[in-house]
Amino acid sequence: MSGKRNQRGVGLTDDMKQLSQKLAPTQPLPSRVASILSQEISSGRLKPGDRLPTEHQIAESLGISRNVVREAIAQLRADGLVRARQGAGAFVMEPEERLAIRLDPTDLENIEGMEGLFELRALLEGEAARLATMRRTDDDLAEISAALEDMRGDEKWSEGSIEADLVFHRAIAKATGNSYIHTFVCFICDQIRRSIHMARYANQIEQLVEVNVGEHVVILDALKAGDPEAARAAMVHHITEAGRRIGVILRNEQNNSQQGIAAS
Amino acid sequence: MSGKRNQRGVGLTDDMKQLSQKLAPTQPLPSRVASILSQEISSGRLKPGDRLPTEHQIAESLGISRNVVREAIAQLRADGLVRARQGAGAFVMEPEERLAIRLDPTDLENIEGMEGLFELRALLEGEAARLATMRRTDDDLAEISAALEDMRGDEKWSEGSIEADLVFHRAIAKATGNSYIHTFVCFICDQIRRSIHMARYANQIEQLVEVNVGEHVVILDALKAGDPEAARAAMVHHITEAGRRIGVILRNEQNNSQQGIAAS
DNA sequence: ATGATTATATTTGTCCTACAACCCTACAAC
DNA sequence: GTTGTAGGGTTGTAGGACAAATATAATCAT
Numbered sequence: 001m002s003g004k005r006n007q008r009g010v011g012l013t014d015d016m017k018q019l020s021q022k023l024a025p026t027q028p029l030p031s032r033v034a035s036i037l038s039q040e041i042s043s044g045r046l047k048p049g050d051r052l053p054t055e056h057q058i059a060e061s062l063g064i065s066r067n068v069v070r071e072a073i074a075q076l077r078a079d080g081l082v083r084a085r086q087g088a089g090a091f092v093m094e095p096e097e098r099l100a101i102r103l104d105p106t107d108l109e110n111i112e113g114m115e116g117l118f119e120l121r122a123l124l125e126g127e128a129a130r131l132a133t134m135r136r137t138d139d140d141l142a143e144i145s146a147a148l149e150d151m152r153g154d155e156k157w158s159e160g161s162i163e164a165d166l167v168f169h170r171a172i173a174k175a176t177g178n179s180y181i182h183t184f185v186c187f188i189c190d191q192i193r194r195s196i197h198m199a200r201y202a203n204q205i206e207q208l209v210e211v212n213v214g215e216h217v218v219i220l221d222a223l224k225a226g227d228p229e230a231a232r233a234a235m236v237h238h239i240t241e242a243g244r245r246i247g248v249i250l251r252n253e254q255n256n257s258q259q260g261i262a263a264s
Numbered sequence: 265m266s267g268k269r270n271q272r273g274v275g276l277t278d279d280m281k282q283l284s285q286k287l288a289p290t291q292p293l294p295s296r297v298a299s300i301l302s303q304e305i306s307s308g309r310l311k312p313g314d315r316l317p318t319e320h321q322i323a324e325s326l327g328i329s330r331n332v333v334r335e336a337i338a339q340l341r342a343d344g345l346v347r348a349r350q351g352a353g354a355f356v357m358e359p360e361e362r363l364a365i366r367l368d369p370t371d372l373e374n375i376e377g378m379e380g381l382f383e384l385r386a387l388l389e390g391e392a393a394r395l396a397t398m399r400r401t402d403d404d405l406a407e408i409s410a411a412l413e414d415m416r417g418d419e420k421w422s423e424g425s426i427e428a429d430l431v432f433h434r435a436i437a438k439a440t441g442n443s444y445i446h447t448f449v450c451f452i453c454d455q456i457r458r459s460i461h462m463a464r465y466a467n468q469i470e471q472l473v474e475v476n477v478g479e480h481v482v483i484l485d486a487l488k489a490g491d492p493e494a495a496r497a498a499m500v501h502h503i504t505e506a507g508r509r510i511g512v513i514l515r516n517e518q519n520n521s522q523q524g525i526a527a528s
Numbered sequence: 529a530t531g532a533t534t535a536t537a538t539t540t541g542t543c544c545t546a547c548a549a550c551c552c553t554a555c556a557a558c
Numbered sequence: 559g560t561t562g563t564a565g566g567g568t569t570g571t572a573g574g575a576c577a578a579a580t581a582t583a584a585t586c587a588t
Binding site for chain 4: 055084085
Binding site: 084 | 292294295298331334335336338339341342343348359360361362363364365366367369380381383384387388391430442443444445447448450451454455457458
């Protein structure tokens with residue numbers, strides 16, 4: 001049944017419906033509505049402090065039930081994007097009030113986005129390697145070593161190998177003893193991994209695995225030797241090279257100018 | 265206008281915000297349910313791949329409507345915490361599939377949590393200052409300088425001053441030209457700011473403002489001078505000191521051992 | 529007995545209605 | 559001018575109904 005004829009767009013513009021179709025035809029309805037509203041906010045058409053259209057208006061204007069609209073708004077509320085006050089309405093919150101970081105997947109589909117993310121990753125993981133060198137426990141070291149073994153072990157470069165690669169990086173982040181650093185590093189690595197999977201992945205890597213493994217060995221050696229700056233430099237170098245292998249080129253102002261990198 | 269005007273009862277606008285947050289006794293019902301479920305997951309009682317109880321079961325077991333349960337699950341779905349398949353159920357996703365970072369506010373109520381966050385902040389912003397020194401445009405520099413002026417300007421230490429402080433840090437992060445760094449720095453700064461507001465804030469700072477401003481001047485000078493490592497060291501030093509002022513003590517392995525810090 | 533097919537039950541997705549709680553404005557009363 | 563009150567509007571919650579998709583059980587053909 002459908003009285004879902006929405007002649008009059010009450011609160012929302014028409015281009016949204018086109019967007020809703022374009023974004024993801026197969027995503028659940030509430031998520032699509034949430035994307036529409038969130039785009040209205042990030043695009044500036046809805047500024048902080050503004051009140052959203054009422055749930056009734058949104059529902060009628062999109063030809064959907066108020067229930068769906070409420071689920072969509074629940075998602076925005078969880079991100080601190082809007083605050084709903086009973087009886088008053090839903091209001092866009094200040095950017096400083098956001099309590100979640102969510103990366104737009106479309107930003108990662110082009111090279112520039114990946115470059116930015118790789119740079120951030122190099123910063124974070126470089127520092128993580130430095131801290132880990134000073135704070136690691138023996139258990140941490142064992143975990144890191146085991147991951148390295150898995151990398152060059154049985155599976156060789158296949159699916160399991162790239163998983164072991166991630167375990168290696170995560171283990172180092174965990175060895176800093178700082179759960180926030182661990183959380184952020186894991187998040188960024190996963191974002192990158194998924195983007196690579198989506199895009200090209202597994203094109204011509206083949207023999208480069210040995211190079212890749214070699215870079216990890218340098219990191220681990222520096223960690224064992226207890227040389228924080230060397231560990232940091234090795235990690236930055238590795239991530240820079242890993243990016244270059246898939247076409248991401250970082251601006252090489254990267255600090256390694258000072259010293260340390262020649263170490264081994 | 266606002267000089268020393270606010271005895272009590274007049275400047276209600278700012279007070280009311282704090283009060284509304286502080287004495288909000290109950291979060292909205294769906295959010296509470298989402299917290300419960302999310303805790304079930306992060307605590308490991310629900311492992312990746314497991315199926316959540318049915319919406320009916322959750323609703324009945326908590327004595328609430330299925331509508332509320334659905335809104336709660338909508339929030340989890342938005343974070344990539346669970347995936348709901350029509351006809352089958354809602355399943356916990358792998359940690360690598362998460363597509364949002366959300367910090368648990370309760371983790372920030374104790375000193376250890378704040379220490380971890382301050383350490384991460386020092387890492388990130390230190391590197392941001394270094395990059396900004398190399399990449400800043402003249403517009404960036406103007407923005408940063410303006411923020412510094414606002415800091416020691418009219419309002420002195422009051423509410424506006426701490427806002428200008430944040431603007432200073434955000435402007436530096438933006439001057440890196442990397443939107444991800446900017447996003448992450450903003451997020452972490454806001455988290456810290458809110459936690460301080462909630463907890464103690466504004467206890468005995470008073471004259472320390474001048475010290476605080478002085479630290480910012482050192483950062484800006486290094487930026488102008490084009491000395492990346494000095495800028496980085498100054499930023500790390502500033503954040504370390506800022507943390508110390510509110511009782512957060514960072515482990516001082518902090519690299520600043522090399523040089524640079526004595527500069528100025 | 530085994531494999532394929534069809535029922536059947538379960539579960540999520542969407543819609544609907546209704547009412548409670550609350551906010552805001554306006555207006556009346558003091 | 560301040561306070562109290564009434565009304566309409568908006569979000570919050572409840573509950574029921576059905577559609578759509580899935581999983582499980584039963585049935586049938588081979």
